[in-house]
Amino acid sequence: MKKVSFILLSALFLAGPAWAQRVCATMEALDRIEAENPEVSEQMRRIEQFTQQYVQQMRNPKGLQTLADEVYTIPVVVHVVYRTDAENITTSQIQSQLNVLNKDFRRLNADYGNTPSEFAGRVADAKIEFALAKVSPGGKPTSGITRTKTTRTSFSSDDRVKSTAQGGRNAWPADKYLNIWVCKLSGGLLGYAQFPGGPASTDGVVINYTAFGTNGTAAAPFNKGRTATHEVGHYLNLRHIWGDGGCGASDYVSDTPDDDGPNYGCPSHPISSCGVRSMFMNYMDYVDDACMYMFTTGQKTRMRAVLAAGGARGSLVGNAGGGSSNTPTYCASQGNSTADEWLNRVKVGSINKLSGDNGGYVDFTTTSANLTKGNSYSLTLTPAWSGTVYGEGYAAWIDYNQDGDFDDSGERVYSRSSTTATSVTGSFVVPSGAKTGSTRMRVAMKYNGTPQPCESFAYGEVEDYTVVIGTGGTRSAEATAEPVVRYYPNPARESLTMEVTLPDEGTPGMATPLAVEVFNTSGQRVDAFTWTAPTGQSVRTIDIQAWPAGLYLIRMEGDRLRTTERITVVK
DSSP states (O other): OOOHHHHHHHHHHHHHHHHOOOOHHHHHHHHHHHHOOOOHHHHHHHHHHHHHHHHHHHSSSSOOHHHHHOOOEEEEEEEEEEESTTOEEEEEEEEHHHHHEEEEEEEEOOOGSSSSSHHTTOOOOEEEEEEEOOOOOOOOOOOOOEEEEOOOOBBTTGGGOOGGGGTTTOOOOTOOEEEEEEEOBBBTEEEEETTSSSOOOGSSSSEEEGGSSSSTOOOOOSSSSSSHEEEHHHHTTTOOOTTTTTTTTTOOOOTTTSSSSHHHOOOOOOEEEETTEETTTTTTSSSSSGGGGBBHHHHHHHHHHSTTTTTTTGGGTTOTTOOTTSSSSOOOEEEEEEEEEEEEEEEETTEEOOOOOTTEEEEEEEEEEETTTEEEEEEEEEEEEEOOOEEEEEEEEOOTOOOOOOOOOTEEEEEEEEEEOOOOEEEOOTTOOOSSSSEEEEEEETTTTTOTTTTOOOOOOEEEEEHHHHHEEEEEEEGSSSEEOOOOOOOOSSEEEEEEOOOOOSSTTOOOOEEEEEEEEEEEEEEEEEEEEEEEEEEEEEEOTTSSSSEEEEEEEEEEEEEEEEEEEEE
């Protein structure tokens, strides 16, 4: 029997040991919120009307392609509410969850290739990314993580975890941040979310600390971060794929097949429901983490509707509290003592860094080397000892796809088990699928063992560098770096600075005409000019005092680049 009724499931949880099945309380929370706040139903009706209009607009082949292609970045604050040390999850575990969200919502998850052929054409890159907040509501620098000690043994779906007065933690402004609470949830509950349109004071997502991220307290079969993917889907206005009813119910998405209820565990394709094949591998079903790995194009459009200008969550995009998708946050790693040994020299490409003892970790990301796809490079690591020569293990990683971690296939470019050699050397080939541009390289030396990329260990050292991946050809490696465009400050008030860095294309000083156009959210052009920028870095400041407050798209085009960026003007 494929399905299990909600009544039977609840009875099993009460009568005996909890089954390892997904339990999401989003719809129960919605029922409570609508009962307590009658105006929410009308607000959600208006949001749905806007969403359907947006969906129709995106179906128009002459629609707003620029908006359809824009990558939205959402600032995130994670509120850890804990009673025991185990519930106070590590920063590494939190970052592992952000990494999963960024992979799942960008179709960068390796397992999306498992999608059955009949659904493969529907798998979508939602072009939505997530970054821990860099600026607090008070304008101060922040890690994007809060930690609150509580006396409560657990929480439920009643939103008490979102209230400082009730043992939880108050939300940060919901129009500027995605609030995620991580705590101990009772009754087998994995998580729940609030749909767009609900009260701001409780807006966000709640996840059980045993179902958050991919390491630490995350427990199988919910240890691959997909609970947060599922709940953030709700937060972005997705319904369960079965429409929370029978075969006639709707999730308001046209390319997800009907289903008569949730699927559990890890089914084998194909299974049928409502006369069609079930899309049980969709993130909005109830299967185990390892068996869900796709959003559809229709779900993508629905989520992007709430983030578009005028959408219910449009104010999140461009908020200064967020990090940049171009500057991912990497997990911490270090040696806790360098009293006896340290990583003394790193050589790869043009990097030849004699660093000495740096106390266990050092950020050398201002030191870089240019690497070319398809080329082979030698890596040499040299240790130093204060006295006795000890056995040391080594490893190096390059974040080839620039997703903020070193977990993907091929990103460990070198490893060596414990040895007393005075230097170790290996080689690697930059894969053709590597993303061009700047990215992180991490090297590590660990006493008596091979280091891992996010590990803290007793003795040894970790160093981070930058490498710039190029495409090769007849140009130099330096010539293959991508152009970089920055706008600051963002939000801006009276003036806006545009900074463009153009790589050397073989003719130093070559000038590139750039056509710049500025559009408001109604699609009206409010400014346009041509800027001729030479090779290297160029800066231009424009007066925006006449621009009304709001969101704007700046499109810059030239022979060597084409970008569209979103900025916010405040008054």
